[in-house]
Amino acid sequence: xxCRRVVSSKQxxxxxxxxxxxxxxxxxxxxxxxxxxxxxxxxxxxxxxxKVDANAKRRPREKKKERDNHNAVAVSSRAHYYVDxxxxxxxxxxxxxxxxxxxxxxxRTSSDRSWLRSSWGDVGAGNRxxxxxxxxxxxxxxxxxxxxxxDQTFYQSGKSSNPTRIQVSAAWGPSAPFTIDGSKVTxxxxxxxxxxxxxxxxxxxxxxxxxxxxxxxxxxxxxxxMGAYGQNGKHQKGITVDYLDVAQGxxxxxxxxxxxxxxxxxxxxxxxxxxxxxxGGVDDNLSRNGTYQSSQAYGNGKNSGDSGxxxxxxxxxxxxxxxxxxxxxxxxxxxxxxxxxxxxxxxxAVIVGCTSHDNGEDGFGANGSTKASAAKNTxxxxxxxxxxxxQSGWDIYGGATVELDNVVAHHNxxxxxxxxxxxxxSELIDGDRYETRLTxxxxxxxxxxxxxxxxxxxxxxxxxxxxxxxxxxxxxxSDGEVFAETPYGxxxxxxxxxxxxxxxxxxxxxxxxxxxxxL
Numbered sequence: 001x002x003c004r005r006v007v008s009s010k011q012x013x014x015x016x017x018x019x020x021x022x023x024x025x026x027x028x029x030x031x032x033x034x035x036x037x038x039x040x041x042x043x044x045x046x047x048x049x050x051k052v053d054a055n056a057k058r059r060p061r062e063k064k065k066e067r068d069n070h071n072a073v074a075v076s077s078r079a080h081y082y083v084d085x086x087x088x089x090x091x092x093x094x095x096x097x098x099x100x101x102x103x104x105x106x107x108r109t110s111s112d113r114s115w116l117r118s119s120w121g122d123v124g125a126g127n128r129x130x131x132x133x134x135x136x137x138x139x140x141x142x143x144x145x146x147x148x149x150x151d152q153t154f155y156q157s158g159k160s161s162n163p164t165r166i167q168v169s170a171a172w173g174p175s176a177p178f179t180i181d182g183s184k185v186t187x188x189x190x191x192x193x194x195x196x197x198x199x200x201x202x203x204x205x206x207x208x209x210x211x212x213x214x215x216x217x218x219x220x221x222x223x224x225x226m227g228a229y230g231q232n233g234k235h236q237k238g239i240t241v242d243y244l245d246v247a248q249g250x251x252x253x254x255x256x257x258x259x260x261x262x263x264x265x266x267x268x269x270x271x272x273x274x275x276x277x278x279x280g281g282v283d284d285n286l287s288r289n290g291t292y293q294s295s296q297a298y299g300n301g302k303n304s305g306d307s308g309x310x311x312x313x314x315x316x317x318x319x320x321x322x323x324x325x326x327x328x329x330x331x332x333x334x335x336x337x338x339x340x341x342x343x344x345x346x347x348x349a350v351i352v353g354c355t356s357h358d359n360g361e362d363g364f365g366a367n368g369s370t371k372a373s374a375a376k377n378t379x380x381x382x383x384x385x386x387x388x389x390x391q392s393g394w395d396i397y398g399g400a401t402v403e404l405d406n407v408v409a410h411h412n413x414x415x416x417x418x419x420x421x422x423x424x425x426s427e428l429i430d431g432d433r434y435e436t437r438l439t440x441x442x443x444x445x446x447x448x449x450x451x452x453x454x455x456x457x458x459x460x461x462x463x464x465x466x467x468x469x470x471x472x473x474x475x476x477x478s479d480g481e482v483f484a485e486t487p488y489g490x491x492x493x494x495x496x497x498x499x500x501x502x503x504x505x506x507x508x509x510x511x512x513x514x515x516x517x518x519l
Contacts, residue, residue, distance in 0.1 A: 078132060078133075079095070079129070079130065079132075079134075080095065080133070080134045080136070081094040081095060081100075081101065081121075081123075081133065081134070081135045082094060082095070082096065082097050082100035082101065082135075082136050082138070082172070083100055083102070083103065083104055083135060083136070083137050083138065083141070083143075084097075084100040084101075084102070084138040084141055085102055085103065085141045085142055085143045085144075085145070086141060086142070087100070088101050088103075090102050090103055090116075090117050090121070092121060093121040093122065094120060094121045094123070095121070097138075097172055100138070101120050101121065102145070103116060103117070103143060103145050103146075104135065104137075104143070104148050104150075104166070105117075105120045105123050105129060105135075105154040105155070106149045106150050106151065106155070107143075107145055107146050107147075107148050108146040108147050108148070108149065109145075109146050110145065110184060112146065112147060112186040112187065112188060112191070115153075116145060116146050120154075123154060124154070125153055125154065128154050128156050129154060129155045129156065129164065130156045131156055131157065131158040131159045131162050131163070131164055131201070132158065132159070132162035132163070132164060133164050134164075134167070135164075135166045135167070136167065136168075136169040136172060137167065137168045137213065138168075138169060138172050138173035138178065139168060139172060139173030139174045139175055139176050139177070139178060139211050140173050140174040140176040140177070140178070141173065141178045142178075142179045142181055143178070143180045144180075144182075144183070144184055144185065145185075146185055147182065147185055147187055147191065147192070147194065147195070147218075148193070148194050149195045149197065150166065150194075150195065150196045150197070150199060150202060151196075151198055151199060152198055152199060155199050155202075156199070157200035157201060157202075158199070158200060158201030158202055159200075159201055160201055162201075163201040163202060163203050163240065164199075164201065164202050164203070165203045166202070166203070166204045167205060167206065167207055167213070167242075168205070168206040168207055168211045168212065168213050168243075169207075169211070170211065175210045177206065177212040177213065177214045178206070178211075178212075178213055178214070179214040179215075179216065180194055180213070180214070181216060182215075182216065182217040182218040182222070182249070185218075185219070186219070187218050187221070188220065189220055190220075190221075191220055191221065191224075192218065192220065192221040192222060192224040193215055193217075193218035193221070193222050193223065193249070194215045194222070195223070195224045195225075195226070196224070196226070196236070197224070197226050197236070198226075198227055198234070198236055199236060200236050200237050200239075201237070201238035201239075202239055203240040203241075203242070204239075204242075204244065205240075205241050205242040205243045205244040205266075205267070206243030206244065207242075209243065209266070211243070212243045212245055213243065213245070214244075214245040214247065215244070215246050215247070216245070216247040216248045216249070217247075217248050217249065218251070219249075219250050220249070220250055220251050221249065221251045221252045221253075221255055222247070222249035222252065222253050222254065222272060223246050223253065223254040223255070224252075224254075224255045224257065225241070225254070225256050225257070225259055225262070226255065226256075226257040226258050226259065227257070227258030227259055235258045235259055235260045235286070235287075235288070236258065236260075237259065237260045237261045237262070238261055238262065239256075239259055239262040240262065241263070241264040241265070241267055242264075242265050242266055243265075243266045243267065244264075244267040244268075245267065245269075245270070246267075246268070246269045246270075246272065247268070247269070247270050247272065248270075248271045248272065249272045250272075250273045250303055251272070251273045251274055251303070252272065252273075252275050252278050253270075253275065253276040253277060253297075253300065254269055254277050254278065255278045256277075256278070256279045256280075256287050256290060256318075257279075257286075257287060258286060258287065259287045259290070260287065260288045260289050260290070261288075261290070262287070262289075262290045262291070263290065263291045264277070264290075264292050264295055265291075265292075265293040265295060266295065267296075268298075269295075269296075269297045269298075269300060270296075270297070270298050270299045270300065271299040271300065271302065272300045272302075273300075273301070273303030273304065274300070274301060274303065274304045274309040274310060275301075275309050275310075275312075275314040275337070276297035276298070276300040276313065276314075276328075276331070277292060277312070277314070278313075278314040278315075278316070279313075279314065279315045279316070279318040279321055280316035280317040280318040286318065286319075286345055287318045287319075287321070288318065288319045288321075289320045289321075290320075290321050290322070291321070291322045291323075291324065292321070292322070292323045292324070292326050293323075293324045293325060293326070294324070294325045294326065295326050296326065296327050296329075297311075297312030297313050297326075297327075297328045297331065297335070298312065298327075298328065298329050298330045298331060299330050299331065300312055300331045300332065301331050301332030301360075302332065304332060304333075308333065310331065310332035310360070311328075311331055311332075311333050311334040311335070311336070311337035311365075312329070312331040312334070312336060312337075312356070312359070313336045313337070314336075314337045314338070315336075315337070315338040315339070315347055315349055316338075316339065316340045316347065317340075317345040317347055318347055319345075319346065319347065319348050320348055321347075321348070321349040321350075322349065322350050322351075322352065323336070323349060323350070323351045323352065324352045325352070325353045325354065326354045326355075327354065327355045327356070327357075328355075328356045328359065328363075329355075329356065329357045329358050329359060330358055330359065331359045332359075332360045332361075333359065333360050333361040333362070334356075334359055334361050334362045334363070334364070334365040334395075335356030335357070335359040335362070335364065335386075335389070336354070336356055336363070336364045336365065337362075337365040337367075338364075338365060338366050338367065338379055338400075339365075339366060339367030339368060339377040340367060346376050346377055346378075347378075347379075348377065348379065349379050349380075350379075350382070351364070351379065351382070352382050352383060352384070353382070353384065354384045354385075355386070356384075356385075356386045356393075357385075357389065358388040359389045359390065361389065361390055361391045361392075362389055362391050362392050362393070362394070362395040362423075363386030363387070363389040363392065363393045363394065363409070363412060364381065364384070364386055364393065364394045364395070365394075365395045366379045366395065366396045366402050367397060367398045367400060368397065368400030368401065368434055368436060376399070376401060377399070377400045377401070378400070378401045378402075379400065379401075379402050380403040380405070381402070381403065381404050381405065382403075382405045382406055382407070383405075383407070384407045385407065385409070386407075386408075386410075386412055386421075387408075387410045387412060388411055388412065388449075389412045389413075390413070390414055390415065390419075391413060391415060391418075391419045392412050392413050392420060392421065392422060392423040392455070393409030393410075393412035393420075393422060393445075394407075394409060394421075394422045394423065394424075395423045396423065396424040396425075396438055397423070397424070397425050397426070397427060397457070398426075398434045398436065399426065399427065399435055399436055400436055400437075401436075402437070402439070403438075403439045403440075404422075404438070404440040404441070404443050405439075405440075405441055405442055405443070406442045407440075407443045407444075408443065408444045408446070408519070409421035409422055409443075409444070409445050410444070410445070410447055410448075410519060411446075411447055411448070411449050412448060412449060413448045413449050413451050415451065416450065416451075417451060418451060418455060418457075419450070419451055419452075419455055420448040420450075420451050420452040420453055420454060421445040421446070421448045421452075421453050421454070422440075422445060422454045422455070423454075423455045423456065423457070424436060424438050424454065424455075424456060424464055424466065424486060425458075425464055425488060426459040426462035426463060426464045427459060427460060427462065428459070428460025428461060433460075433462045434462065435463060435465065436459075436464050436465070437464075437465045438464070438466050438467070439466075439467045440466070440467070440468050440469075440471055441467075441468070441469045441470055441471065442469075442470050442471065443471045443472075444471070444472045444473075444474075444515065444519075445471070445472070445473045445474070446472075446474045446512075446519060447474060447476045451482060452482045452483065452484055453473050453475070453482075453483050453484060454473075454483070454484040454485075454486050455485050455486065456485055456486040456487060456488040457488065458488050459487075459488055463487075464486065464487065466486070466500040467500075467502070468500055468501055468502040469502040469503075469504050469505065470502070470504045471502070471506075472506050472507075472514055472515065473494070473506070473507045473508075473511070474508070474509065474511050474512045475494050475508070475509055477509070478509065479493060479494035479495045479509050480493055480494070481493065481494065483497070483507065484497075484498050486498060486500070494507055494508045495508065
């Protein structure tokens, strides 16, 4: 039973109080299958959504006239439309519940060879839906006519002060989801069942947990939100997604690419073929300043094959992304998978109040390696919890710079001879040295399922930098168990500590007294 230094009673009270608060709220959320603690502490300068408000500064005055790539007349910005797939007709004006459209403007034929219509009432390519229009979808409706593309063919961009809304109605129809069903619809390899492309300030989704928008059964990707393709393409901005389910698709659930200043909240991605929620599309698609809030990803990765893309949340080549009160569980590989060796651009994210449990590999994966050695991936986890993941709670490697602050990792790593609550290591790849840096403070590593609390793979001689302070590390039952195999090649027990253990860390079975009974 070893401590680097005797911890004062005041420090013990502080640590114990914090652990009780964090673990109770996080475990309560896991038990409910929902997101993490509702009152998790947010980063300094953040709003209550968990995202730093990039618009807090005074915005420049908008120009009175906005240029548009199309010289078409727009429908009135106050237009209000209704869609009822069972009782509507696209020949109707669509402006009342008694004369609704059957499909959304931008619907394709079931074979995806052409637009289903050239016009919906008065709306067409020469008379597009304008900023501020509202399109209500009847509760309980099922659309299966073809995939839907919201782009500049039939829609103008919304404005920050007047977004266009495509949402399930709050009062029209039963209190039930509106479903876009792709089971009988052709979707191209790079297409999606529902696309928002090259238009700004569009809001899509539902209005409550009962009245959700469900997009399901795509034979390819399910939902894509994408600006112009390419490294120098124009990014779309101001996309808002709320109460959206993306489910049972053959490929990606939701792909957010070439988009800035967006938000996804109260949404779910489940039982998709590869990644549930993907930012960047695994190919440096450079989304920026986005937020995932109070959303869940589970059961994803069923069709990933050898690609390895079998995660709940994925982040690849995206910057300044916030994950607030989200959860991932029962995904084939990682709950949250960040960074890829195929990326050229760097990635960065703040993860606040999130939980990841019972995934097939890691709870939170943080990869720093990229094709460009100058690119650096930085990730900060605050008030998060990982438990019951097969390989590790956190897997930090390949030159990533990571902060773990007020996190809990317990009962992770059920593999024989490797894994544990935290895995951290550097890499030597094709002669390039990727030095991983981890700062861990005010955190708990408790009872790894089978092997070590902290574990490393072979770093190829590249050192791994760890700064540890005010943490509690507790074995399953005995101080003779393996505490760490970091640095690689050496084994440390709880009474024989590595040099990176901090002077204020408490390590050993006696530290269990500082933990709450419900952990």
